[in-house]
Amino acid sequence: MTTAQLIGTDPGWISLVKGLLIFVVCVLATLMSVWGERRIVARMQQRLGPNRVGPFGLVQALADGIKLALKEDLIPKAADRIVFVLAPIISATTCFMSFAVIPLSGEVTLFGHKTVMQLTDIPVGVLYVLAIASVGVYGIVLAGWSSGSTYPLLGGLRSSAQVISYEVAMGLSLVAVFIYAGSMSTADIVAAQNQWWFCVTLFPSFVIYAISMVGETNRAPFDLAEAEGELVGGFHTEYSSLKFALFFLAEYVNIVAVSALATTLFLGGYHALPGLGFTESWLGGWFTVIWFLVKVIFFFFIFVWLRGTLPRLRYDQFMKFGWKVLIPFSLVWIMVVATLRVLSQQGAPRAVVIGFTTGVVLLVLAGSSLVESAKKRRIREDALGEVPAPSFPVPAIPGKSTIKEVIRETEQLNG
Amino acid sequence: MVNLALEVGKTLQPEAIMFWILAPLAVVSALGMLFVKKAVHSALLLAWVMITLAIFYIAQDALFLGIVQVIVYTGAVMMLFLFILMLVGVDSSDSLVENIRGQRVASIVAAVGLGGLIISLVNRATLGVETIGLQDTNSAGNVQGIAEELFTKYVWAFEVVSALLITAALGAMVLAHSTATKSRTAQRDQSIARFRGASLATAAGLPGSGVYARHNAVDVPGLLPDGTPAPSSVSATLDARGDMLTTKPFELEVKELEED
Numbered sequence: 001m002t003t004a005q006l007i008g009t010d011p012g013w014i015s016l017v018k019g020l021l022i023f024v025v026c027v028l029a030t031l032m033s034v035w036g037e038r039r040i041v042a043r044m045q046q047r048l049g050p051n052r053v054g055p056f057g058l059v060q061a062l063a064d065g066i067k068l069a070l071k072e073d074l075i076p077k078a079a080d081r082i083v084f085v086l087a088p089i090i091s092a093t094t095c096f097m098s099f100a101v102i103p104l105s106g107e108v109t110l111f112g113h114k115t116v117m118q119l120t121d122i123p124v125g126v127l128y129v130l131a132i133a134s135v136g137v138y139g140i141v142l143a144g145w146s147s148g149s150t151y152p153l154l155g156g157l158r159s160s161a162q163v164i165s166y167e168v169a170m171g172l173s174l175v176a177v178f179i180y181a182g183s184m185s186t187a188d189i190v191a192a193q194n195q196w197w198f199c200v201t202l203f204p205s206f207v208i209y210a211i212s213m214v215g216e217t218n219r220a221p222f223d224l225a226e227a228e229g230e231l232v233g234g235f236h237t238e239y240s241s242l243k244f245a246l247f248f249l250a251e252y253v254n255i256v257a258v259s260a261l262a263t264t265l266f267l268g269g270y271h272a273l274p275g276l277g278f279t280e281s282w283l284g285g286w287f288t289v290i291w292f293l294v295k296v297i298f299f300f301f302i303f304v305w306l307r308g309t310l311p312r313l314r315y316d317q318f319m320k321f322g323w324k325v326l327i328p329f330s331l332v333w334i335m336v337v338a339t340l341r342v343l344s345q346q347g348a349p350r351a352v353v354i355g356f357t358t359g360v361v362l363l364v365l366a367g368s369s370l371v372e373s374a375k376k377r378r379i380r381e382d383a384l385g386e387v388p389a390p391s392f393p394v395p396a397i398p399g400k401s402t403i404k405e406v407i408r409e410t411e412q413l414n415g
Numbered sequence: 416m417v418n419l420a421l422e423v424g425k426t427l428q429p430e431a432i433m434f435w436i437l438a439p440l441a442v443v444s445a446l447g448m449l450f451v452k453k454a455v456h457s458a459l460l461l462a463w464v465m466i467t468l469a470i471f472y473i474a475q476d477a478l479f480l481g482i483v484q485v486i487v488y489t490g491a492v493m494m495l496f497l498f499i500l501m502l503v504g505v506d507s508s509d510s511l512v513e514n515i516r517g518q519r520v521a522s523i524v525a526a527v528g529l530g531g532l533i534i535s536l537v538n539r540a541t542l543g544v545e546t547i548g549l550q551d552t553n554s555a556g557n558v559q560g561i562a563e564e565l566f567t568k569y570v571w572a573f574e575v576v577s578a579l580l581i582t583a584a585l586g587a588m589v590l591a592h593s594t595a596t597k598s599r600t601a602q603r604d605q606s607i608a609r610f611r612g613a614s615l616a617t618a619a620g621l622p623g624s625g626v627y628a629r630h631n632a633v634d635v636p637g638l639l640p641d642g643t644p645a646p647s648s649v650s651a652t653l654d655a656r657g658d659m660l661t662t663k664p665f666e667l668e669v670k671e672l673e674e675d
Contacts, residue, residue, distance in 0.1 A: 083455070083456075083459070122478060127482045127483065127486065130486055131482050131489070135485065135489050137489075137493065138493070145455060160496070160497060164493065184558065
């Protein structure tokens, strides 16, 4: 029985229970991840982080949430009232919706009913997630516009441009997965990774997805929509109290959602690590949920790690990276994948496949070395321009008399 | 949710209920789109109409079409939204001043004509007939069915449309493109200019604004090591607006210091 058929046998109340479970898990995950993020970042910065409320400070996020809810709820005079209230609602509802198609476990028994922990399985599951994500951006853009003030508007516009650009790269990175899985349903994609996870066989796609998922969720180093150094708080500058809490919730649920999608598409979903397949039947199949959570937490850690180590990108560099690097690269990669797929399906001899792969690798290497040498030439031309004599005393460098020679020297050192 | 909608598509009663809830909403928001004052509200209502249409498609067993409708149209409405913000202005409302001569008459004629076409089309629709062949077409799966039609029977039309779209995109780029009259100074050029310029005084950046015991803000110049104020430490905008303060009241009385 396929997953879709298995879910089809669910009575209505089982679906309700599953929906409720997903909601509760997501809200709990938000509380835990806020705590986790603060502790991990604190550790990276040689601090302790929240450790007062509850054991290890575990309920700090809950306390903060309650405090936030009790704050005064302001709506600025210049704001467009309806849209201003609507925006956080859009953000906070859409972020939960993508979990409907994420398979959280293998076959399990829920209240004596055999099923899987997945609310529904549709043949276009991954596209559904993309659709929900594109509706979710409206929350941010509308918040920016309706606040009636400059910084939120800038944040909202940045975010719309950002999400549109990175969604293209994200969609393209998924195409290779569709080609290899032969399906767009999340359950089928997990099933197709029985042997090899797609993060191994489709490594470039995995890298592109991992980069664009950070861009898609507005997280550091791509958090230009809420760059606090430039835009105060970005799109949510004017929000307070529960409305702000909703945006906060949406951000963290979105992180968990894209991590869950990454797990499903590239890390074998709820399957155990290679060689530990026997654990999948433990606890009547419920152990697969733990594997799933472990992988999601791994991605979450990467998110926090990035935030703790990388500075924010400049906006034009960020857009340039998306359009001039990620998208062309994924287009070429899709063509390579499609060709390989057709070759293997038509039973081409191994020599042809190897020849094709070598050809592609050589072409890529040649192209990148051309780009590199052009870049080096430009730097050399820049460096050998006229250098004025310094108007202040500089420490003498042994054997060098002019700055020009120093530049030449460093250039040679750098190759 | 979607599963539910799929089930709805198969049984008549729930589909009818959904239709009678969503259809009036769609019509009301479509009308609202025409009558609301602010262009952004219009765009929002359009997005809502598109999403209700997508739900109808899904209820009619066209799952792929429904989902793609959401992806494509929410993206498109987002673009519309940006056009409104960038071309018309953030707080734009409809203006009733006629800019083009005869526009009102021409648009009424066009609207009546389009309305006539739509009414005649709707009149020719046959209602209450069982659908035939839907099961057959969807037998290999909805997506697979569409893919087969699109890439075999309609491949030529598909390619022509895509070529047309690419041409349109290129055309838009060529029309909008203008050659820069002078090269833009990027961060890198500015950095080079700081070090290659006549003086290295600002190589480490401009001085910061004043930090004094009685006034610590961006509107007061800082003092250079020789005690003179540095106007370059205050934003040129503040200076132009006349909001820049003088440093005099905040400086230390040098005489007093010497006496102490």
